[in-house]
Amino acid sequence: xxxxxxxxxxxxxxxxxxxxxxxxxxxxxxxxxxxxxxxxxxxxxxxxxxxxxxxxxxxxxxxxxxxxxxxxxxxxxxxxxxxxxxxxxxxxxxxxxxxxxxxxxxxxxxxxxxxxxxxxxxxxxxxxxxxxxxxxxxxxxxxxxxxxxxxxxxxxxxxxxxxxxxxxxxxxxxxxxxxxxxxxxxxxxxxxxxxxxxxxxxxxxxxxxxxxxxxxxxxxxxxxxxxxxxxxxxxxxxxxxxxxxxxxxxxxxxxxxxxxxxxxxxxxxxxxxxxxxxxxxxxxxxxxxxxxxxxxxxxxxxxxxxxxxxxxxxxxxxxxxxxxxxxxxxxxxxx
Amino acid sequence: xxxxxxxxxxxxxxxxxxxxxxxxxxxxxxxxxxxxxxxxxxxxxxxxxxxxxxxxxxxxxxxxxxxxxxxxxxxxxxxxxxxxxxxxxxxxxxxxxxxxxxxxxxxxxxxxxxxxxxxxxxxxxxxxxxxxxxxxxxxxxxxxxxxxxxxxxxxxxxxxxxxxxxxxxxxxxxxxxxxxxxxxxxxxxxxxxxxxxxxxxxxxxxxxxxxxxxxxxxxxxxxxxxxxxxxxxxxxxxxxxxxxxxxxxxxxxxxxxxxxxxxxxxxxxxxxxxxxxxxxx
Numbered sequence: 175x176x177x178x179x180x181x182x183x184x185x186x187x188x189x190x191x192x193x194x195x196x197x198x199x200x201x202x203x204x205x206x207x208x209x210x211x212x213x214x215x216x217x218x219x220x221x222x223x224x225x226x227x228x229x230x231x232x233x234x235x236x237x238x239x240x241x242x243x244x245x246x247x248x249x250x251x252x253x254x255x256x257x258x259x260x261x262x263x264x265x266x267x268x269x270x271x272x273x274x275x276x277x278x279x280x281x282x283x284x285x286x287x288x289x290x291x292x293x294x295x296x297x298x299x300x301x302x303x304x305x306x307x308x309x310x311x312x313x314x315x316x317x318x319x320x321x322x323x324x325x326x327x328x329x330x331x332x333x334x335x336x337x338x339x340x341x342x343x344x345x346x347x348x349x350x351x352x353x354x355x356x357x358x359x360x361x362x363x364x365x366x367x368x369x370x371x372x373x374x375x376x377x378x379x380x381x382x383x384x385x386x387x388x389x390x391x392x393x394x395x396x397x398x399x400x401x402x403x404x405x406x407x408x409x410x411x412x413x414x415x416x417x418x419x420x421x422x423x424x425x426x427x428x429x430x431x432x433x434x435x436x437x438x439x440x441x442x443x444x445x446x447x448x449x450x451x452x453x454x455x456x457x458x459x460x461x462x463x464x465x466x467x468x469x470x471x472x473x474x475x476x477x478x479x480x481x482x483x484x485x486x487x488x489x490x491x492x493x494x495x496x497x498x499x500x501x502x503x504x505x506x507x508x509x
Numbered sequence: 510x511x512x513x514x515x516x517x518x519x520x521x522x523x524x525x526x527x528x529x530x531x532x533x534x535x536x537x538x539x540x541x542x543x544x545x546x547x548x549x550x551x552x553x554x555x556x557x558x559x560x561x562x563x564x565x566x567x568x569x570x571x572x573x574x575x576x577x578x579x580x581x582x583x584x585x586x587x588x589x590x591x592x593x594x595x596x597x598x599x600x601x602x603x604x605x606x607x608x609x610x611x612x613x614x615x616x617x618x619x620x621x622x623x624x625x626x627x628x629x630x631x632x633x634x635x636x637x638x639x640x641x642x643x644x645x646x647x648x649x650x651x652x653x654x655x656x657x658x659x660x661x662x663x664x665x666x667x668x669x670x671x672x673x674x675x676x677x678x679x680x681x682x683x684x685x686x687x688x689x690x691x692x693x694x695x696x697x698x699x700x701x702x703x704x705x706x707x708x709x710x711x712x713x714x715x716x717x718x719x720x721x722x723x724x725x726x727x728x729x730x731x732x733x734x735x736x737x738x739x740x741x742x743x744x745x746x747x748x749x750x751x752x753x754x755x756x757x758x759x760x761x762x763x764x765x766x767x768x769x770x771x772x773x774x775x776x777x778x779x780x781x782x783x784x785x786x787x788x789x790x
Contacts, residue, residue: 339739339747344757347767348738349718353692357724360693361700376676376685377719377738384689398676398685398716403743408597408678424681425593434592436682486693487653489686490646491592 179241183233187225187446190218222446229393232418234427235401237393238372239335242449244456245304245372246273246288246331252456254279254286260317266346269310271301271334272382274317279329279460282467285321287314287382288331291372304373305338311351311381318362327365327467330382335400337378352381359384360486361479365470367463369441370394371448374426386482387466389439390428391455393447396437397426436489537561539733553774562711562731562774567619567636570669574778575623575632582621584654589616589647593681601679604640612639616647617672620655622664626782631659634669635717637710641673644717645680649687652721656694656705665704665785666695670722675715688720695724704788706781709736709759709768727784728768729777730759736768 180188194214229237237243250257259275261268270290277286291297291304314330321328337348359366359382366385374383374396390396399407404424405416412420425431428440441462444451470478535546540559549556553573554563565573571580595601609615617639622631633655635642644652652668659666676684698705707725709718711734719738722728730736737757744752755761762768772780 337738339743341744341748341750341752341756344737344739344744345761345765347765349715349736350723350767352719352738353721353723356689356692356720357696357699360689361696377688377716380685380688381719384692396682398681399678404678407674420597423593423595423597424678426682431682434681434683436686483693483697486686486690489690490650490683491590491680492646492650493588493590495586495588 181233181236181240183236184225187218187221190214190221194218219445222450226393226443226446229427230418231395231421231424231427231430232401234393235373235395235421237447237449238395240447240449241293242452243372244448244452245293245333246286246290248452249288249331249371249456249459250277250286252453253460257286260320261313263309263313264316265312266307266309269306269313271304271306271338272310272314274313276326277329279467280464282464283326284467285317285326285328286331287317287328288371289333289382291333302338304334305336306334306378306381307338307340307343308346308348308351311337311348311355314382315351315355315358318359318364318366322362322364325364327367327470328362328385329463330366330368330385332368332370332374332379332383332396333372334375334378335373336375337381349377352377355381356384360482363475363479365467365473365478366482367466367470369459369462370396370428370437371459375400384482384486386470386478386485387439388437389441389462390431390437391441391448391459392428392443394428395421395426396428396431397424399424401426434491555774560732560773562733564637564671564711565774566638567614567634567669570634571619571621571623571632573774574667574669574781575625575630576627580621580623580632582619583658584620584651585615587615587647587650589645589680591679592646592683593679595679595681597679604679608639612636614639616645616651617642618648618651620651622658622662625667625778625785628665628782628785629662630665630667630781630785631655631662632667632669635672637671637673637712640677640679642671642717643674643677643684644672644687645677645684646687648677649684649690652691653687653694656691656698659705660694660698660701660703663701663703665706665788666698667706667708667781668721668725669708669710670713670717671710672717672722673712673714675717675719685716688716691721692724695721699726704785706784708772708777708781710734712736714738714740723767726788727770729770729772729780730762730768731774731777732759732771734759736762 254277289304292301368385370390401421402412404420405412409416431437444454448455537556539561542558591602620633709730
């Protein structure tokens with residue numbers, strides 16, 4: 175079934191999907207699949223393969239934000255069993271943009287933490303499009319500590335445009351709660367696997383994004399700032415021209431992050447993006463998670479934490495000069 | 510680590526003051542009074558009329574915060590690169606050169622060891638003058654190394670933050686990951702039972718606020734500093750509401766329970782020394 179909301183760069187694809195749908199609906203099922211239908215299916219596949227193997231950074235951002243793209247609760251439905259949602263941060267409230275709870279994945283009992291954006295307008299409003307408040311980050315850390323206490327691995331599914339920018343969020347310590355999560359996750363004594371399933375929006379993503387394995391779905395993005403925000407600052411205005419420029423400059427695709435050695439793996443998406451085949455996507459994700467749950471289970475905790483420390487310790491690109499530089503704070507230093 | 514380098518406290522070492530308008534007289538942006546520049550400088554860049562805290566360069570801050578001639582600068586050999594080949598309207602590489610020429614620094618952080626009223630401490634300072642004090646790979650690396658050295662030497666760690674934007678856009682995701690890197694190093698310093706005092710100055714925003722600046726055992730702030738996660742424009746664009754009076758200031762954070770004390774710049778040395786003594790270093 176063709177996705178309900180088409181992306182602006184998918185005009186050719188959309189036309190062909192419509193044509194195919196019409197032919198399939200009109201056809202007499204007893205006659206089997208006609209040669210015509212088979213030909214169009216092949217062409218559609220070729221078109222999708224061509225387009226999706228070479229998305230621009232800005233197109234990737236649009237796919238990552240697609241309304242029908244599977245979200246945390248879709249994965250709960252598709253691959254996790256016996257989800258026991260745990261609400262509340264024990265201080266302020268229950269953030270609906272971040273969901274947490276026990277879940278089973280095959281033989282593993284895990285703590286699942288994930289952003290939820292919602293598919294319908296009603297859900298979007300409830301979840302604030304996946305923009306969590308300090309309550310969400312506090313809740314996430316509470317549940318992660320609970321997981322560590324009972325030796326359950328933590329799975330974080332990241333999908334947020336960013337932490338919520340609002341008056342209440344600032345009053346209740348948005349920066350403070352994210353800062354605390356970064357520090358505590360860096361030493362949480364249980365395995366943590368993080369996957370960016372859609373949008374990896376800056377501090378709001380990193381706030382549940384420190385772990386032992388970091389992966390991105392093929393068409394997800396992960397960035398220090400949204401392309402809109404970056405365009406607004408560096409190009410002075412966010413327009414249809416400047417947003418793609420900012421997206422490209424930020425190097426925010428899964429391939430970019432893999433090349434920069436920030437993520438460990440890129441998880442392949444079904445042809446034409448996760449939103450076209452959520453079930454297939456979920457199964458690929460499940461296989462990935464199981465592989466690393468098995469691998470990480472065998473590493474003693476002190477070693478796991480040492481590896482986690484090393485993993486972040488090496489990130490960064492700079493030049494290390496062999497002699498002190500006269501350009502540095504030297505006018506003061508030499509005095 | 511390279512050999513010890515000294516930042517002298519003598520006046521002859523003074524570099525040109527940045528962020529303060531030239532001339533004999535200046536106008537205070539807060540009380541609008543016309544003040545004698547020399548007098549303001551003698552009060553650690555604080556307005557004599559209303560106590561407005563002007564910007565203070567990292568080097569001047571070291572001179573003010575630490576005992577005379579006690580600072581040994583570390584890791585002076587780290588220079589930023591342009592890993593993304595970032596280009597907006599100008600090249601990041603060119604922007605770096607211009608900032609280096611303007612500030613006489615290689616990047617936005619200075620770290621090292623010194624003494625505060627005779628107490629040994631490891632210090633890290635971000636300087637707003639260099640790309641708004643934003644954190645890229647070099648800032649992240651220097652602060653991380655400083656935290657690691659403080660852990661190894663079992664010394665108190667003092668970070669003075671001043672950063673407009675937080676993580677530096679021009680180094681993309683690498684900047685965001687510096688937040689995690691430095692957090693992990695501070696976590697180890699904490700685990701070792703060492704004291705970390707974070708001093709927030711105007712402004713401390715975004716990814717800097719959401720990482721090392723708010724991970725202190727003790728969080729101090731200078732009066733009237735802008736401190737927060739999201740920028741005011743971003744918030745306004747989202748909620749379209751008038752922001753409350755004094756929103757995201759030191760006083761606002763104190764009222765909401767996120768900092769321990771607001772400390773006038775002239776009292777910082779004494780306050781830090783008192784706290785270090787309480788924490789048994």
